Amino acid sequence: MENLLTIQEMSRLTGLSAHTLRYYEKVGMLEGVSRNEQGYRAYSEADVSWVQFLVILRELDIPIREMKRYSDLRSQGPSTVHERRLMLEAHQSRVQQQMRKLGDNLGKIADKIQYYKGMEEEVEAGIK
Amino acid sequence: MENLLTIQEMSRLTGLSAHTLRYYEKVGMLEGVSRNEQGYRAYSEADVSWVQFLVILRELDIPIREMKRYSDLRSQGPSTVHERRLMLEAHQSRVQQQMRKLGDNLGKIADKIQYYKGMEEEVEAGIK
DNA sequence: GGTTGCATTAGAGCGCGCTCTAAGCTGTAA
């Protein structure tokens, strides 16, 4: 029916280690992963999409606790769509603010780099 | 001569806790902080600028180890200006890449938010 | 003299997100 994936294949597709995939499952962010005859995890295509989404959340520095909360809402079905949207919007603006801060700080670093360049040129000139 | 600051004033000016200020000094990122008659730290204006710069580095997610390395170079004087610039440039491009990644992921989150909005409207329409 | 308040130190403790270990099971190949 479905073509199911081993943990190694899942690892390759998501960039998460097998250890981390088991850990995510253990903390409750991955429910209903099926097993084959040998008791090995057998991930569906839907599992892949979900884990890839988790990876995005993680890359946005959303804490595991929050991701777990989001997963729980998702498990409860469509009635939680509004709350899920609010969570995403909250993180969206947090990350936007963080990006502004990074931009500001990058500017200050750029200034410092320019200042250093000036110093390096002076030293060169001095040597001559 | 100089007007020197207590650790509390330094804390207020930099946003770092007194604990953290002592920690930064202990790991070697703040050398030559003077003391008053009672043995209390007495920070100079130059110390303030330096700590504020450390805060910027920290906000750019530069590890303490790297910041310590940078501090050591700075202590060695102007001969290390070139190496310091290279460090800053390396982090600059790392952060730029990270910001691009954040932007991409924010886009995906925005899509999801739109998708949820659609679902919420459908539910409303369905109820009517 | 006693209390309050603010500082000092060395070192312990903590929350986070993994990351790894040990012991065990199953199927395949030599």
Next chain:
DNA sequence: TTACAGCTTAGAGCGCGCTCTAATGCAACC
């Protein structure tokens, strides 16, 4: 038959960046 590869689990361990604790000291005020 034996070795190996790949998976399973519970739980220990780790690196990071703080954050806090306990014991102590000193100056000012009641």
